[in-house]
Amino acid sequence: MKRTDVNELGEFGLIDQLTNKFKKYNGSTIKGVGDDAAIINHMDGYTAISTDMLIEGIHFDLVYSPLKHLGYKAVVVNLSDIYAMNMVPSQITVSMAISNRFSVEALKELYAGIKTACDLYKVDLIGGDTTSNLKGISLSLTAVGHTSGHDEITYRNGAKVGDIICVTGDLGSAYLGLQLLEREKQLFLNDSNIKPDFSNQSYVIERQLKPEARKDAVEYFKKSNLTPTAMIDVSDGISSDIMHICKQSGVGAFLEEGKIPIKDESKQLALEFNLDPVTCALNGGEDYELLFTVKPEDLAKIRLMPDVVIIGEIAPAEDKLTLHTTGGNIHDLKAQGWNHF
Amino acid sequence: MKRTDVNELGEFGLIDQLTNKFKKYNGSTIKGVGDDAAIINHMDGYTAISTDMLIEGIHFDLVYSPLKHLGYKAVVVNLSDIYAMNMVPSQITVSMAISNRFSVEALKELYAGIKTACDLYKVDLIGGDTTSNLKGISLSLTAVGHTSGHDEITYRNGAKVGDIICVTGDLGSAYLGLQLLEREKQLFLNDSNIKPDFSNQSYVIERQLKPEARKDAVEYFKKSNLTPTAMIDVSDGISSDIMHICKQSGVGAFLEEGKIPIKDESKQLALEFNLDPVTCALNGGEDYELLFTVKPEDLAKIRLMPDVVIIGEIAPAEDKLTLHTTGGNIHDLKAQGWNHF
Numbered sequence: 001m002k003r004t005d006v007n008e009l010g011e012f013g014l015i016d017q018l019t020n021k022f023k024k025y026n027g028s029t030i031k032g033v034g035d036d037a038a039i040i041n042h043m044d045g046y047t048a049i050s051t052d053m054l055i056e057g058i059h060f061d062l063v064y065s066p067l068k069h070l071g072y073k074a075v076v077v078n079l080s081d082i083y084a085m086n087m088v089p090s091q092i093t094v095s096m097a098i099s100n101r102f103s104v105e106a107l108k109e110l111y112a113g114i115k116t117a118c119d120l121y122k123v124d125l126i127g128g129d130t131t132s133n134l135k136g137i138s139l140s141l142t143a144v145g146h147t148s149g150h151d152e153i154t155y156r157n158g159a160k161v162g163d164i165i166c167v168t169g170d171l172g173s174a175y176l177g178l179q180l181l182e183r184e185k186q187l188f189l190n191d192s193n194i195k196p197d198f199s200n201q202s203y204v205i206e207r208q209l210k211p212e213a214r215k216d217a218v219e220y221f222k223k224s225n226l227t228p229t230a231m232i233d234v235s236d237g238i239s240s241d242i243m244h245i246c247k248q249s250g251v252g253a254f255l256e257e258g259k260i261p262i263k264d265e266s267k268q269l270a271l272e273f274n275l276d277p278v279t280c281a282l283n284g285g286e287d288y289e290l291l292f293t294v295k296p297e298d299l300a301k302i303r304l305m306p307d308v309v310i311i312g313e314i315a316p317a318e319d320k321l322t323l324h325t326t327g328g329n330i331h332d333l334k335a336q337g338w339n340h341f
Numbered sequence: 342m343k344r345t346d347v348n349e350l351g352e353f354g355l356i357d358q359l360t361n362k363f364k365k366y367n368g369s370t371i372k373g374v375g376d377d378a379a380i381i382n383h384m385d386g387y388t389a390i391s392t393d394m395l396i397e398g399i400h401f402d403l404v405y406s407p408l409k410h411l412g413y414k415a416v417v418v419n420l421s422d423i424y425a426m427n428m429v430p431s432q433i434t435v436s437m438a439i440s441n442r443f444s445v446e447a448l449k450e451l452y453a454g455i456k457t458a459c460d461l462y463k464v465d466l467i468g469g470d471t472t473s474n475l476k477g478i479s480l481s482l483t484a485v486g487h488t489s490g491h492d493e494i495t496y497r498n499g500a501k502v503g504d505i506i507c508v509t510g511d512l513g514s515a516y517l518g519l520q521l522l523e524r525e526k527q528l529f530l531n532d533s534n535i536k537p538d539f540s541n542q543s544y545v546i547e548r549q550l551k552p553e554a555r556k557d558a559v560e561y562f563k564k565s566n567l568t569p570t571a572m573i574d575v576s577d578g579i580s581s582d583i584m585h586i587c588k589q590s591g592v593g594a595f596l597e598e599g600k601i602p603i604k605d606e607s608k609q610l611a612l613e614f615n616l617d618p619v620t621c622a623l624n625g626g627e628d629y630e631l632l633f634t635v636k637p638e639d640l641a642k643i644r645l646m647p648d649v650v651i652i653g654e655i656a657p658a659e660d661k662l663t664l665h666t667t668g669g670n671i672h673d674l675k676a677q678g679w680n681h682f
Contacts, residue, residue: 030387030491031496034497034589035426035496035497035498035589036391036421036422036423036425036426036497036572036573036574037389037390037391037422037423037425037426037428037484037486038389038390038391039387039388039389039390039426039494040387040388040390041386041387041388041491042383042388043385044384044385045382046371046380046381046382047380047381047382047383047388048378048379048380049378049379049380049381049390049432049434049467049468049483049485050377050378050379050468051434051436051468051469051470051481051483052436052470053436053437053438053470053472053479053481055438055472055473055474055475055479056475057475058438058472058473058474058475059472081377081378082377082378084377084378085376085377085378085380087378091390093390093392093483095392095393095394095481096394097394097396097399097479126390127390127391127392128392129392129393129394129481131394131396131399131400132396132399133396133399133479134396134397134398134399134476134477135475135476136475138394138396138438138474138479140392140394140436140470140481142390142392142434142483143378144390145378150371150382153380155372155376156375156376156377157376231377232377233377248375248376
């Protein structure tokens with residue numbers, strides 16, 4: 001494969017090559033890439049801003065994460081934060097610091113993934129910064145979203161006692177996908193003749209390498225005139241994420257162990273790794289599902305919502321955070337989450 | 342000095358400790374730090390977004406850049422891009438990736454500088470991301486600004502033939518400050534008993550380590566009902582920056598060598614380094630002054646503007662970019678700029 005050094009193009013030539021095929025989807029994008037700042041106009045609406053940093057060796061491993069998937073995931077993870085406000089993402093900036101290990105062709109792969117996500121989620125790339133790095137690649141993305149009315153914005157602090165706790169999709173698969181990729185990487189590093197066998201495991205691997213944000217859930221909320229009382233995206237694992245909702249809302253909560261959505265293939269894989277599937281689901285992280293609470297009177301609307309389950313209820317603050325096990329026991333829910341430090 | 346490990350606080354404890362003393366200056370900040378995204382509402386106005394990445398070892402050297410100065414500069418440099426749109430910055434996000442070399446106390450120093458800049462420029466810290474890094478510290482900042490009317494926004498592409506080219510402040514000092522700091526660093530590395538002597542050099546050093554953004558210029562524009570036709574902040578050196586304006590406006594330009602504003606102390610220091618002061622001013626970079634063009638009929642308003650000089654004129658595209666030397670010669674202006682790659 002051809003290897004063009006970034007120096008041959010220079011910063012502006014590189015940016016042009018990487019960004020010139022992006023389409024514009026939103027009328028609110030007044031000025032995109034190419035000035036000191038991008039300009040957006042959300043009319044009389046509200047603008048959400050969220051930012052994420054992704055560091056090679058901390059957040060991703062290029063041994064098993066193709067650059068195209070990395071670009072896709074970086075965008076999706078960032079958009080997920082905007083959906084978690086019950087808002088619609090409309091713009092994104094992408095900054096990267098790259099060592100000379102990365103060729104123009106490699107960066108085009110990365111941007112092919114970024115563009116695929118922008119096209120699917122109808123988000124405009126409006127800027128960023130490109131610089132060199134001493135080692136590896138670091139990405140920093142900022143997503144911008146909007147909504148017309150403040151009443152539609154869902155913060156973390158609106159959960160009330162008696163509200164129903166729901167979560168979209170299933171949990172723990174992304175974490176198990178990571179365990180699988182790490183195991184195969186170790187085998188490969190010990191003997192490079194070993195080809196990893198991921199047959200029947202494509203689901204968990206895709207959940208790890210190419211997650212999706214729950215655009216559909218936010219669309220359903222708008223369509224059904226339903227506004228969750230509190231919401232967060234599942235990035236650190238639901239025990240940690242429900243803790244954020246409870247802390248900011250000044251409430252407690254209980255989760256029903258038996259209701260935690262776990263795919264059969266993830267359960268089996270967890271057992272293969274001698275891990276408890278429920279622990280993986282509670283603390284795994286990187287699921288990018290939406291964890292939210294609704295008023296009891298909205299129960300009927302939740303029953304009609306696709307791909308969502310009710311997993312618990314908001315309780316008084318003094319009840320703290322508990323897990324009701326299938327065996328009938330009550331455990332304190334400990335947020336193990338992900339601690340990068 | 343006490344050294345608290347970041348692990349003792351965890352990510353959320355750390356964020357709290359670093360951000361809890363920041364004030365809120367803008368009514369447009371609806372929700373700041375602590376949710377999936379920040380919320381801003383610029384009513385029916387326009388929002389500018391600009392983002393910068395700063396990498397240790399590439400953009401700064403902690404041997405001579407105190408963390409407090411680094412925090413201050415990181416904010417200022419980012420705000421400068423918003424002013425360069427003739428807009429007023431109102432919010433900022435700060436993301437950082439840090440290795441375990443950095444203690445809580447060190448990060449508090451960094452944030453003390455960030456806060457000083459936020460207080461001076463009346464900007465609200467509304468979010469960010471905090472993660473670990475394999476080595477060193479990487480910062481990524483995103484500044485948000487606004488203006489009520491689209492007519493007030495100054496892009497790079499509005500310069501017309503005959504427009505007057507102006508620049509605020511003086512040029513080249515930040516570059517010379519860097520040369521001085523680098524020289525003293527080398528001396529210090531060779532013999533740690535040598536104490537650097539920066540007497541009489543505080544101006545160039547401050548220009549490098551603690552630059553200011555030209556808030557006052559944008560305030561003057563608003564007050565005098567003057568809208569530049571094109572504007573850019575001087576980050577790469579004016580030869581490179583005027584090239585951006587000319588390229589995007591489809592015009593040429595000439596600069597008068599004798600009008601380039603260079604401080605006497607910078608001239609002297611340049612000669613000490615066997616450097617041409619004009620070359621330093623044209624290509625040095627990191628001045629964070631504003632380079633802008635105005636219509637000829639706005640000349641009177643420019644004459645009354647403090648700390649600004651007229652350095653040239655926009656010419657037809659076929660005249661390209663030239664420098665009229667004090668000796669009466671005409672040279673092609675080459676954009677050397679800063680190439681991080």
